[in-house]
Amino acid sequence: MTAPAKLIVHHIPVCPFSQRLEILLALKGLRNRVDFRVVDITQPRAEWLLKKTRGTTALPILETPEGRILKESLVILQYLEDVFPQPAVAQADPYRRAVENMMTRLEGEFCTQGYVFVMNQNPERREALREGMLKQYARLNDFLMEHAPDGTYLFEDFGWAETVFTPFFMRFWFLEYYEDFDLPHEPPHEPPYERVRRWRDACLAHPAAQQVSKEEIVKLYYDYAKGAGNGALLPGRQRSSFVFEPDWRGRPWPPKDKYGHSATDEELGL
Ligand SMILES: N[C@@H](CCC(=O)N[C@@H](CS)C(=O)NCC(=O)O)C(=O)O
Known part of the structure; x- marks a missing residue:
């Protein structure tokens, strides 16, 4: 073709x-x-x-x-x-392609859980949302343990499944910042997260996936953390955190306390 x-x-x-x-x-x-x-x-x-x-x-x-x-x-x-078939990113072998397709099918709920969590405004729901997010990571961990227990990626290299999930591992920097969420480090954890952490960390570091940075995500997604998605305006605000100008690089880091404080345009450098 x-x-x-x-x-x-x-x-x-x-x-x-x-x-x-x-x-x-x-x-x-x-x-x-x-x-x-x-x-x-x-x-x-x-x-x-x-x-x-x-x-x-x-x-x-x-x-x-x-x-x-x-x-x-x-x-x-x-x-x-x-x-653009060359070089191929999707697996050529039918069985391997089916495995990466199965993993791809897990992306919808993973993404939804992270966005519901970051947009939550009710402190009482935090723990349930944290547990829901951990369940999503546990599901990925289990999938990797079944299909690729010893490697880093799902197959030899960063491929299709990594292309699908990495943008969400990056967006979920907003959970780390605004919800203090991360995968538990101290053993014992039940279920374990070591395998998915290895995968996530390698995905985040891959040279082909450096289109955005943690600082950019945290600054632009402030309004999501306050419950307003897709460029919508929050009460009392004139500008969305997604505006192009002023550029995010020149803005201060937003306040982390999303439940106790609503930042003004000025505080956000908008
Ligand atoms: N399922 C769609 C989702 C696309 C989507 O939600 N894009 C967001 C931007 S990250 C968007 O366009 N939001 C504005 C809107 O839906 O009007 C896909 O995979 O392309």
């Missing part, structure tokens, strides 16, 4: 779903084959974009040179793998 001339991805720069596509292309050394165009999540979607998506607002979307639109990061990921 020949690759189309130039593909366009419309995306929100810090979006984890879009980072999946960037990681896949980085692994292939083909980042320049796709034109990433930035959409500001704090503004209503432009008419031209809504026309392309037939009214849906979720990003990323991929636009082919013929103007056809693909939605859903996992669908787009597979499309990129198919049009």
Whole structure:
């Protein structure tokens, strides 16, 4: 199959779903084959974009040179793998591919649990949400113990499953910062987390996955930690923590106490 001339991805720069596509292309050394165009999540979607998506607002979307639109990061990921088959990121062997597909199917609940946790505003629910998050990690740990007990990644190298999960390991820096959440270190833990920790830490450090930093995530996702997702404005605020200007690098680190304090635009350097 020949690759189309130039593909366009419309995306929100810090979006984890879009980072999946960037990681896949980085692994292939083909980042320049796709034109990433930035959409500001704090503004209503432009008419031209809504026309392309037939009214849906979720990003990323991929636009082919013929103007056809693909939605859903996992669908787009597979499309990129198919049009740029070399070097392959997905496993070629049918059994191995099925195993990585099974792992991919765990991403939805993992992601939802982390976002529900960070957006929670009720201190009484914290412990239950922490336990729910640990259950998700335990499930990944168990999967890795079944299919790859001794290695680092699911297979020999950082591949498909790592491309799917790493953006969420990175977003969940917001749980570390705002919820003091991390995998327990002291033995004994029941169930254990050593295997998934090894996997997560290697994923976080991989050179193909460095599109965002902890500082950027913590600063941009402040509003999520206060219960406002997708660029929505919190009461008393004029600006979302997701705005492009002022740039996050020049802003102070937000207050960690999400339950006891609501920072103003000024405190956040907005
Ligand atoms: N299931 C979709 C989820 C995409 C998604 O939720 N993207 C977020 C940005 S991280 C978004 O566009 N939110 C704004 C909206 O849905 O209007 C995928 O995998 O692509």
